[in-house]
Amino acid sequence: MSAESAQARRAIVFVPFPAQGHVTPMLHLARALADRGGVAATLAVPDFVHRRMMSQDGGDNDNAAGRVALVPIPSGVPDDGGDEPPGFASIVHAMEHHMPAHLEGLLLAMARAAGRGGAAACLVVDVLASWAVPVAARCGVPAVGFWPVMFASYRVVAAIPELISNGFISGTGTPLPPSTNKINEADSKGRKLGDLDILPSKLELSTADLPWLVGGAASRQSRFAFWLQTVDRAKSLDCILVNSFPGEGAGDADRPYDPPPGQRILHVGPLFDDDSLGRPPCRKSTAAAGAAMWQADPTCMEWLDRQSPGSVVYVSFGSWVAPIGPDKIAQFALGLEAAGRPFLWVLKSHPSWRAGLPDQFAETIAAAGRGKIVSWAPQEDVLRHGAVGCFVTHCGTNSALEAIRHGVRMICYPISGDQFINSAYIVNMWGAGIALASSDRDCVKDCIESVMEGEEGRRLQENVARMREMVMLGEGRSIAKRNLDLFLEGIIKSDDDAS
Numbered sequence: 001m002s003a004e005s006a007q008a009r010r011a012i013v014f015v016p017f018p019a020q021g022h023v024t025p026m027l028h029l030a031r032a033l034a035d036r037g038g039v040a041a042t043l044a045v046p047d048f049v050h051r052r053m054m055s056q057d058g059g060d061n062d063n064a065a066g067r068v069a070l071v072p073i074p075s076g077v078p079d080d081g082g083d084e085p086p087g088f089a090s091i092v093h094a095m096e097h098h099m100p101a102h103l104e105g106l107l108l109a110m111a112r113a114a115g116r117g118g119a120a121a122c123l124v125v126d127v128l129a130s131w132a133v134p135v136a137a138r139c140g141v142p143a144v145g146f147w148p149v150m151f152a153s154y155r156v157v158a159a160i161p162e163l164i165s166n167g168f169i170s171g172t173g174t175p176l177p178p179s180t181n182k183i184n185e186a187d188s189k190g191r192k193l194g195d196l197d198i199l200p201s202k203l204e205l206s207t208a209d210l211p212w213l214v215g216g217a218a219s220r221q222s223r224f225a226f227w228l229q230t231v232d233r234a235k236s237l238d239c240i241l242v243n244s245f246p247g248e249g250a251g252d253a254d255r256p257y258d259p260p261p262g263q264r265i266l267h268v269g270p271l272f273d274d275d276s277l278g279r280p281p282c283r284k285s286t287a288a289a290g291a292a293m294w295q296a297d298p299t300c301m302e303w304l305d306r307q308s309p310g311s312v313v314y315v316s317f318g319s320w321v322a323p324i325g326p327d328k329i330a331q332f333a334l335g336l337e338a339a340g341r342p343f344l345w346v347l348k349s350h351p352s353w354r355a356g357l358p359d360q361f362a363e364t365i366a367a368a369g370r371g372k373i374v375s376w377a378p379q380e381d382v383l384r385h386g387a388v389g390c391f392v393t394h395c396g397t398n399s400a401l402e403a404i405r406h407g408v409r410m411i412c413y414p415i416s417g418d419q420f421i422n423s424a425y426i427v428n429m430w431g432a433g434i435a436l437a438s439s440d441r442d443c444v445k446d447c448i449e450s451v452m453e454g455e456e457g458r459r460l461q462e463n464v465a466r467m468r469e470m471v472m473l474g475e476g477r478s479i480a481k482r483n484l485d486l487f488l489e490g491i492i493k494s495d496d497d498a499s
């Protein structure tokens, strides 16, 4: 049997964490593998994600996932399909208590169909959806991890035991003050992670930037417990595919990572919906390529067409952060207006997001042709448009990588989770953006001015171009391609061994 026809029998099921920033890269991975080796790829998503994806694509399953079958897993999570996605707590509850039996049902049904070539050869599990790892074990299906964000974040959560034993955090994840009396400026923000040699000290990250420090004490503790469980389950994985590139641009400053014995870390990113991994481009624009959970405003592109090259400030805080509050929104609005440049601002239409906007702000700036506020934009199309001059971003991984892909310099305003780590890479390691120290009107205005004009702006533009070259065109691509091949070869071998 030829390698091609042998590969055609391999069914791989992909299980993402149910949030936009996770479903998108997992779908890109599924497509990359489906197109490469004739793999039969199935994306198993909770029912509420399935409904959202289908409703953005006219209900055509083939179109929705584009060469990847999309299967709904009952979740029991109520969802009105509106601006606000279901919250973290209800998602975690569904993942631990509701979805496992249904995924097990799917895998067993596939095994029963094995005679027709349907048994799953592998389950690719988002490491944050680690609930699926024991399901795979129960069904006798090999599980492989997928880490959708910067590997640096993985290193931080994998180092939780080290952070505890060195007195950086308590047993419940709370940052601890230094044991000496030498309180310096960095210590007042938290202890420096660089001191533990977890990440390069050039990043200037501290314990205040740890990814589970989201919301109040109860939320922080439950997120920390979630991470502990995640890290524990990840230990059993033989292989983790990482949606990032080796070294993450840290060069010599990057300390090599020692995985647990027997575990392989394969960098396969950044994954995009294009042909840069040797596959045909999706027939639709990326905005409609099937992963979106919200309808993109169709008027963004024609508005951009009317703007001068490089003049527009694009602002978006992604899909998975809480409203930043009326005071900050008010200041942002004033700062954007004061900067005197056209801006396109993605701001969910839910009142909790827009509270704080000055009266008639959206209408006034639109009428004057100075700006546009939409609740969801076709972001990749926006970033590749020549009118965009900079991106004010919350530093979600996908947004950061998309900005690099399209060569757009950034103004970094991290809000929660891994975004502080991403921001540190963008600003301190890659020099592809600057940090917005606060949302105050003058700070926003000054930052936009320094990025859009003068020496600083030119420096950022050059650095983004250098990163783009390295990540999108250089050695990073060939490593990603090679690692995808290695991964597929491993699946084929273990499937052959098992049969």
Ligand SMILES: O=c1ccn([C@@H]2O[C@H](COP(=O)(O)OP(=O)(O)O[C@H]3O[C@H](CO)[C@@H](O)[C@H](O)[C@H]3O)[C@@H](O)[C@H]2O)c(=O)[nH]1
Pocket (backbone or CB within 6 Å): 019, 020, 021, 022, 024, 148, 149, 292, 316, 317, 318, 319, 320, 321, 346, 375, 376, 377, 378, 379, 380, 395, 396, 397, 398, 399, 400, 402, 416, 417, 418, 419
């Ligand atoms: O108007 C918009 C806004 C966003 N996007 C897309 O939505 C995705 C957003 O992803 P990301 O930038 O990663 O932000 P979040 O959705 O907020 O992502 C969550 O998940 C990411 C992956 O785990 C983390 O890095 C982030 O911190 C976390 O907030 C990107 O592909 C964008 O292109 C649109 O298409 N239109």
